[in-house]
Amino acid sequence: MQRYFIDQSKTAGKVFLPEEVAHHLVTVLRAAVGTKFELVTADHQAYLAELISITPGNVIAKLIENLGKDSELPVKTILACGLPKTKEKPELIVQKGTELGADKIVFFEAERSISHWNSQKQPRKIARLQKIADAAAEQSHRNVKPQIEYCPSLKQLLANYPATIRLVAWEESAKEGESSRLFQALAKLQTGDSILAIFGPEGGLSSAEVTIMEENGIIPVGFGPRILRTETAPLYFLATVSFVTELSKNN
Amino acid sequence: MQRYFIDQSKTAGKVFLPEEVAHHLVTVLRAAVGTKFELVTADHQAYLAELISITPGNVIAKLIENLGKDSELPVKTILACGLPKTKEKPELIVQKGTELGADKIVFFEAERSISHWNSQKQPRKIARLQKIADAAAEQSHRNVKPQIEYCPSLKQLLANYPATIRLVAWEESAKEGESSRLFQALAKLQTGDSILAIFGPEGGLSSAEVTIMEENGIIPVGFGPRILRTETAPLYFLATVSFVTELSKNN
Incomplete structure (x- = not known):
């Protein structure tokens, strides 16, 4: 599944996607509302996310759940x-x-x-x-x-x-x-x-x-x-x- | 040190170098008589070798010693x-x-x-x-x-x-x-x-x-x-x- 990093920490369930992420997801991959992907927040947590709204200049995703997985080396x-x-x-x-x-x-x-x-x-x-x-x-x-x-x-x-x-x-x-x-x-x-x-x-x-x-x-x-x-x-x-x-x- | 593979097994101390090896050594690296390098023979033995004669079409090396080293994985x-x-x-x-x-x-x-x-x-x-x-x-x-x-x-x-x-x-x-x-x-x-x-x-x-x-x-x-x-x-x-x-x- 596609994964992106964002500079925001999780504050609420909704995330306004940064321009670069929005461009890649919507324009390059042609993702539509409902598409699931993964977002890693600034505090290194990986979430399952879903695209919920696409309007010019505003692409919004919803964080569905913390994947609870850490793929980092223990050292x-x-x-x-x-x-x-x-x-x-x-x-x-x-x-x-x-x-x-x-x-x-x-x-x-x-x-x-x-x-x-x-x-x-x-x-x-x-x-x-x-x-x-x-x-x-x-x-x-x-x-x-x-x-x-x-x-x-x-x-x-x-x-x-x-x-x-x-x-x-x-x-x-x-x-x-x-x-x-x-x-x-x-x-x-x-x-x-x-x-x-x-x-x-x-x-x-x-x-x-x-x-x-x-x-x-x-x-x-x-x-x-x-x-x-x-x-x-x-x-x-x-x-x-x-x-x-x-x-x-x-x- | 430069290493080359040759298709011959060791038969005597002298080795007529194959054209490709001779070209690389003499033309590309500009090696002169006396230059030392390594040769791996067809039986996978690595030797220290020395260039002893360079004439057109005939480049000859002498095997000095078997390096006695095997760098192959044990499996x-x-x-x-x-x-x-x-x-x-x-x-x-x-x-x-x-x-x-x-x-x-x-x-x-x-x-x-x-x-x-x-x-x-x-x-x-x-x-x-x-x-x-x-x-x-x-x-x-x-x-x-x-x-x-x-x-x-x-x-x-x-x-x-x-x-x-x-x-x-x-x-x-x-x-x-x-x-x-x-x-x-x-x-x-x-x-x-x-x-x-x-x-x-x-x-x-x-x-x-x-x-x-x-x-x-x-x-x-x-x-x-x-x-x-x-x-x-x-x-x-x-x-x-x-x-x-x-x-x-x-x-």
């Missing part, structure tokens, strides 16, 4: 990705990362980032990625739209993104035969915890960057023996967070 | 994907699925597949996808190039793709609150086993298709509470197979 999951070279990779990370439950996706300037987002470009780039996240959140039936952010340096990343557990994907870690730190870290997670995972850009992170991270208590983890591209590793990570916190807890 | 993992609508989705599944360790990727005509590959189109499509798989296998340092195949019906899929464990990604399964069947299935896997996972196209599988699968002993599993796109679910699945068989066994 707040933050991806921090070294700015990739191409435009397509951040878009893929954002779209798939949203489907897979990320709470926040931060692109930071890493030592080997070839692309740089200057202060002029950066708000436009983030706005575009946020749109992709919003659409993916509707499509994947999230209760929360992930926040897309930009961070100009590793230093600021480490200072501004605290979390219960902080990891860095480190290929050398896999080469050293390390194969259980990710498992051990995820096994510790409890509902309400937060977890930050840092990923390098195409050229990888430098040893200096990883050393700084280790000095800040960030755990280097391997993701298995194959080399994953910069846009694939975050998806691997999110799948394992879901697997451990959503699929393996209530056997 | 043979087969993806069976309902043929998606767009060209991009099979390409993404093949590229990312290869990085994540798939042994075989089969595209089958599902009831709700909108695209159809007729017998004229089909070999060309598969050849193109196989090229993407081969390149991704080199880049991700696999020892095996996954096989890309086409299957014209669910019936033939069920008959021709046996496996130790066979699963189907079934959204309704998640809606029913089922959340541990994937975990339970993966926990049973032993080295050398095979696992087949079936995924619907964009419109999903029909209840009839899932019923036929269940009658054939295929287990419906949910992948968490969010709705994953047809190209995202196989990646989630492969990440969990890696996590369980490669990262959680030797704590």
Whole structure:
């Protein structure tokens, strides 16, 4: 069923739909009065809704019931990705990362980032990625739209993104035969915890960057023996967070 | 380090490089005599190699040592994907699925597949996808190039793709609150086993298709509470197979 986010909290049973939602529902999907769909309010509650009135400039829906379902990961999951070279990779990370439950996706300037987002470009780039996240959140039936952010340096990343557990994907870690730190870290997670995972850009992170991270208590983890591209590793990570916190807890 | 696959098995220390490999190494990468790279022979062994002679039509390398590393998943993992609508989705599944360790990727005509590959189109499509798989296998340092195949019906899929464990990604399964069947299935896997996972196209599988699968002993599993796109679910699945068989066994 079609799902939309609205900025309003539930105040009464009737909702005046925002222009964008009304346009998509009535003009794009040609929905008529009586059509049912889902609305997620600003307080992250998902409702079954029904279209009750369509007049020019005023499209009104009625909230039928709170679906009482929360599709969010039980832990707040933050991806921090070294700015990739191409435009397509951040878009893929954002779209798939949203489907897979990320709470926040931060692109930071890493030592080997070839692309740089200057202060002029950066708000436009983030706005575009946020749109992709919003659409993916509707499509994947999230209760929360992930926040897309930009961070100009590793230093600021480490200072501004605290979390219960902080990891860095480190290929050398896999080469050293390390194969259980990710498992051990995820096994510790409890509902309400937060977890930050840092990923390098195409050229990888430098040893200096990883050393700084280790000095800040960030755990280097391997993701298995194959080399994953910069846009694939975050998806691997999110799948394992879901697997451990959503699929393996209530056997 | 650059890795290439060759069709020869190791017979002696010297290898005449196939034209395509020689072209990429010498013309594209401008490698000179003395350059080191990796070669995977037809018996799936990875060697450190060195370029020892470049003459027109003859590029020769020396195998220095068997790297003794196997980056393959300990279980043979087969993806069976309902043929998606767009060209991009099979390409993404093949590229990312290869990085994540798939042994075989089969595209089958599902009831709700909108695209159809007729017998004229089909070999060309598969050849193109196989090229993407081969390149991704080199880049991700696999020892095996996954096989890309086409299957014209669910019936033939069920008959021709046996496996130790066979699963189907079934959204309704998640809606029913089922959340541990994937975990339970993966926990049973032993080295050398095979696992087949079936995924619907964009419109999903029909209840009839899932019923036929269940009658054939295929287990419906949910992948968490969010709705994953047809190209995202196989990646989630492969990440969990890696996590369980490669990262959680030797704590």
